[in-house]
Amino acid sequence: AGARPSVAIIGGGIIGLAIGWRLAAAGCRVDIFEKGRAGQGASHAAAGMLAAGAEAEPGEQRLLPLCLESRSRWRGFAAELEAASGQPVGLRDEGTLIVALTRDDVEVMRVNHQFQRGLGIESHWLTGAQVKELEPFLTPRAVAGVLSPLDNQVDNRRATAALRVAFERAGGRLHEDSPVEAVDAEAGRVRGVVVGGRAHAADMVVLAAGAWSRQIAGLPAAAVPPVRPVKGQLLSVAMDPAAPLLRHVLWAPKCYMVPRADGTLIIGGTTEEKGWDDSLTAGGVLAMLEGAWRTLPGIEELRISEMWTGFRPGSRDDAPLLGPVAGVDGLVLATGHHRNGILLTPVTADLVAGFILTGRQDPLMQPFGLDRFAATAAAA
Ligand code: FAD
Numbered sequence: 001a002g003a004r005p006s007v008a009i010i011g012g013g014i015i016g017l018a019i020g021w022r023l024a025a026a027g028c029r030v031d032i033f034e035k036g037r038a039g040q041g042a043s044h045a046a047a048g049m050l051a052a053g054a055e056a057e058p059g060e061q062r063l064l065p066l067c068l069e070s071r072s073r074w075r076g077f078a079a080e081l082e083a084a085s086g087q088p089v090g091l092r093d094e095g096t097l098i099v100a101l102t103r104d105d106v107e108v109m110r111v112n113h114q115f116q117r118g119l120g121i122e123s124h125w126l127t128g129a130q131v132k133e134l135e136p137f138l139t140p141r142a143v144a145g146v147l148s149p150l151d152n153q154v155d156n157r158r159a160t161a162a163l164r165v166a167f168e169r170a171g172g173r174l175h176e177d178s179p180v181e182a183v184d185a186e187a188g189r190v191r192g193v194v195v196g197g198r199a200h201a202a203d204m205v206v207l208a209a210g211a212w213s214r215q216i217a218g219l220p221a222a223a224v225p226p227v228r229p230v231k232g233q234l235l236s237v238a239m240d241p242a243a244p245l246l247r248h249v250l251w252a253p254k255c256y257m258v259p260r261a262d263g264t265l266i267i268g269g270t271t272e273e274k275g276w277d278d279s280l281t282a283g284g285v286l287a288m289l290e291g292a293w294r295t296l297p298g299i300e301e302l303r304i305s306e307m308w309t310g311f312r313p314g315s316r317d318d319a320p321l322l323g324p325v326a327g328v329d330g331l332v333l334a335t336g337h338h339r340n341g342i343l344l345t346p347v348t349a350d351l352v353a354g355f356i357l358t359g360r361q362d363p364l365m366q367p368f369g370l371d372r373f374a375a376t377a378a379a380a
Contacts (some may be wrong), residue, residue, distance in 0.1 A: 004028040005356060008193045008202035010180045010216060012038030014156065015334050016208035017163035018345045021084070022353035024172035031202070032172065033195055035179035039160035041210045042341060045310020047234060047258045047266045048156040049249055050074055050343045053121040054096045054148040057112055062367055063319050064119070067340060069364060070347035071150060077346035078154065084169060085162035090155025090261060097248040098146040099131055099138065099295065105253050106144050113146050123148045137245045137298050153249050153258055156342045182218030183207070183331065190330035194218070204356055206332045211311035213335040223325045225370060227336050229276055229311035233284040234268040237302035245298045254291030264305060267292045271312075271339070278309045314338045322351060322368040323361055332356060333370060 004027045009016045012034030024030045032038070052067035078091040100106040116123045124147045131145035132138060168174060175195070182194040183205055192201040207213055211229035239245050241263030250257040258266040270284045285307060292299055315321050315336030325331045334352045337344050351365040 005203035006201070007031070007204045007206060007356060008033065008200055009206040009208055010183075010193060011041075011207070011209035011212075012164075012174060012176070013041045013208065013210050013341075014039065014043035014160045014163060014345050015210070015337065015341060015348055016206065017160060017167050018349035019206055019208060019334055019352050020172045021081075021163055021167040021170055022349045023356060024167055024170035025084075026353065026357055028356070030167075030172040031200065032167070032174045033178045033180045033193060033200075034174065034176050035212075037176055038164050038174055039157070042310045042312055043156055043160045045232065045234065045308055046156045046342050047256065047268050048090075048154045048159075048342050049096070049151070049256070049258060050153060051096055051148070051151040051249070052343060053116060053123060054098055054146075054151045054251060055340075056116050056119060056121055058115050062317075063340070066320075066347060066364060066368070067343055068121075070344045071152075073346035073350070074152065074154065074343075078159070081159065081162050081166055084166040087158065087162040087165060089159040089162050091152060092154075092261060093152045094248045095147055095149035096151035096251060097131070097134060098148065098251040099142045100144045101139065101141045101253055101294065102143070109144065109146055116148075121148075122150055135246060135248060135250070137296060139295055139297055142295070147248075151249065154342060155260055159342070159345075180209075180216055183216060183328075185218055185328055185331070188327055188329055190328060204330045204332060206334055206352065206356075208334040210335060210341075211313040213313060219331070220327060222374075223328045223331065223370070225321045225333055225335050226316045226373060227313045227321070228273075230314040230338065231270070231272040231274045231277065231309060232268065232312055232339075233270040233272075233280055233288065233307070233309050234266060235285060235288060235307040236264050236266045236305045237299055238305045239263040239265050239302060245296055245302075250295065252291055252295035255288050255295070257292060257296065265299070265302070267299075276311070278311075280307050280309055312338045313341070316373055320344060320348065320368050321370055322348065322365050323355060325370050
């Protein structure tokens with residue numbers, strides 16, 4: 001282990017923890033610095049959909065191979081994580097059901113379905129009657145559907161909590177209430193990070209600070225990741241776990257619903273460009289509840305458990321920023337995962353840890369470097 005680099009990770013969300021776990025397990029000295037409590041950022045706010053297939057729409061080709069690869073790694077990742085942490089992560093494998101309520105919805109669904117089939121993504125067209133057979137409590141207005149059987153879900157809060165345990169069991173050190181003020185870099189090479197005015201030395205620094213990733217000082221302008229907060233509002237209601245109203249992840253025209261095994265039904269979600277405004281709004285909640293109620297009328301009887309907001313880390317093209325940065329040796333980015341960060345956790349952890357351990361970039365990671373924005377940087 002003596003030859004392994006020491007690593008400082010900025011951010012204790014699902015991405016920082018997963019990379020930290022992989023590196024600590026490989027024998028690196030790893031310190032994660034978290035400004036608040038680990039796992040309370042976007043990783044807490046997410047719905048946990050692993051929707052690589054259903055989300056594939058014309059125009060998003062760059063991201064698709066990474067999403068499909070990560071989706072295929074989730075089962076093994078979850079099993080390994082549960083064994084390493086001794087905690088369940090709530091992976092459910094009923095798949096995702098997309099429903100259409102109007103003829104317009106049917107046409108949009110048909111275009112996306114044909115596009116996905118053309119790419120070899122497993123997805124099945126269903127009649128209204130078949131939809132009702134799968135989910136009997138859906139509105140009678142559900143006229144057709146598509147089942148995307150490999151788009152599963154994980155309980156992101158449990159997964160993040162398990163990663164924290166696995167990371168610490170592997171020997172990693174987690175420092176909470178420890179905001180990183182700056183990357184300590186000199187002559188084009190990192191020396192570590194600055195935390196609470198004190199320098200912490202490390203061979204490599206991983207920037208995994210989610211929506212906050214551009215706020216860390218000490219980097220030349222060209223190395224600052226262009227990440228912005230993309231606000232999302234979500235809420236949850238409590239189903240009877242013995243007789244749940246829904247079992248599949250459901251995509252309706254105006255909302256999505258994610259049923260957890262304990263009966264929690266997550267209803268989401270808004271996507272808003274509002275900077276750091278974290279307010280729950282009447283309009284946001286109304287839109288989500290109305291969309292959900294039109295699809296699954298029985299929710300009107302259910303108790304609201306929770307309402308919350310979070311910030312997706314959106315990059316300039318909404319694809320993640322992964323890997324080394326020209327001009328700052330030792331700095332590695334793992335941010336900008338936007339609405340796919342839970343889905344992309346296994347592949348991100350493997351690719352980023354693999355790069356740190358071997359110095360080689362996997363071809364899967366290469367399209368996601370910061371350098372893809374170099375040509376447009378001046379215009380930004
Ligand atoms: P975060 O979890 O935000 O972690 C970043 C951490 O860095 C935070 O804990 C923060 O406190 C810390 N930090 C920031 N600055 C500093 C600093 N200076 N020093 C130290 N620590 C710092 N993805 C999916 O795949 N499926 C979904 O269904 C899904 N639904 C979503 C729904 C909503 C409403 C939202 C908001 C997101 C959703 N996402 C989903 C996206 C997913 O949540 C994110 O992409 C993912 O959690 C990003 O993980 P992260 O670790 O990079 O960010």
